[in-house]
Amino acid sequence: MSRKTLTRRQFVAATAMSSTALIAAPYVRGAYAAGKLSIGFWDHWVPDANEASRALVKEWAEKEKVEVSIDYITSNNKKIELTAAAEAQAKSGHDILQMPSWWPHAYSENLEPLNDVMEPLIKQNGEVNGTVKYLGQSGGKWLAVPATPGSQIKGPCSRIDLMKQHAGIDVQEMYPAGSAPKADNWTLETFLKAAEACHKAGFPFGIGLGETTDSVDTAGAIFQSFGAELVNAKGDVTVKTDEVRQALEFFKKLIAVLPADAPSWDDASNNKWLISGRGAMIMNPPSAWAVAKRDAPQVAEQCWTHGFPSGPKGRFAPFLPYFWGVWAFGKNKEAAKSLLVHLSSPAAIEKFVAASGGYDLPAYANMTKFKTWAEVGPPTGTLFHYPDPYHQQTLSIAASPAPPKIAQQIYFQATLTKMALRFAQGEKLETALAWAEGECEGFMRT
Known part of the structure; x- marks a missing residue:
């Protein structure tokens, strides 16, 4: 037939x-x-x-x-x-x-x-x-x-109690369940001060610096917040720009207050960090919170997922x-x-x-306000802002807007985190930039 x-x-x-x-x-x-x-x-x-x-x-x-x-x-x-x-x-x-x-x-x-x-x-x-x-x-x-x-969006999942106690930030007030964010002051500068305060108190932010996707995705959103591109949409290598330099300077300060073993983290490490109770924030979809509900309910009850901090060029979230x-x-x-x-x-x-x-x-x-996100808990409303229901962020992926077949290589080679680590660990800024430029030129040839 x-x-x-x-x-x-x-x-x-x-x-x-x-x-x-x-x-x-x-x-x-x-x-x-x-x-x-x-x-x-x-x-x-x-x-x-x-x-x-x-x-x-x-x-x-x-x-x-x-x-x-x-x-x-x-x-x-x-x-x-x-x-x-x-x-x-x-x-x-x-x-x-x-x-x-x-x-x-x-x-x-x-x-x-x-x-x-x-x-x-x-x-x-x-x-x-x-x-x-x-x-x-x-x-x-x-x-x-x-x-x-x-x-998934890999945005901040914060400990309500630790952020309030050590950084003076009420994440529930900043991102209230059921209503629009009040996050004008939630900037990369505020974020860095909070990371420093929580590190000093013994509860560092759990952000990986490795070569797997969680680490790369966070780095990508931070770079994009500065308008920093290693390769632009036309396929031109644009490593040596003021925006990339600014992103690296920020990252150097942030790396100084992250866990010492963060460069070796994989995609399970930040989940374990939050569930252990040792961290005030991670960047992740709600998987860590979901496991905490089962294995560490006292941690889950203090988790709040919310938007990314904004930078000079806007508020970006890893999607x-x-x-x-x-x-x-x-x-x-x-x-x-x-x-x-x-x-x-x-x-x-x-x-x-x-x-x-x-x-x-x-x-x-039109699909960001289902009742699941409003009702799931504990605490009730913890995921209300996870899907960005008020469209306050640009959902992005690391290494964009480079042509996708080039961006894919930048992404999987973890060029962003490797470059940031080289600079943070003592390499001169221009040397780190030259290394990344050479890497991107190699990707262009392949």
């Missing part, structure tokens, strides 16, 4: 008919009846969070009469990245594969364009943030759909999105697109957020 294929124009017309019900099921049922679809989802760290995606897929499959198989692929030991590489090379694998932030650009030639999915979704859900556009688009073509599961990509060599691309629309409906997105306890973040502007 032949399978009917809708053109892009037909798809847009079908999905632009104003109702959420229509946008959630844009294809004519039966077009791929009895067909098959295979999916590779990221294996969620939150217990039972995978059940949300499993239930949503089952709901769609039963309605559309499609036989679906799901694999949950761990990100441990880069398994999901290795899966993407193997499938791209073999031109065979899942129809839909969930990918970390940088991989849509890395495999752009192997991905089905998804403008016919994204354009109606944006009309329905609101605009996506600039980082999603930066990572998910190329030459006006949408390479993948932003996935709610796994996407790390996941994407759902459809392989161009997939066997059932029409069904894959239909499922992604279903998984991106407001009702589905709210289920993802609830199942993850507020960890998962949608990329859409």
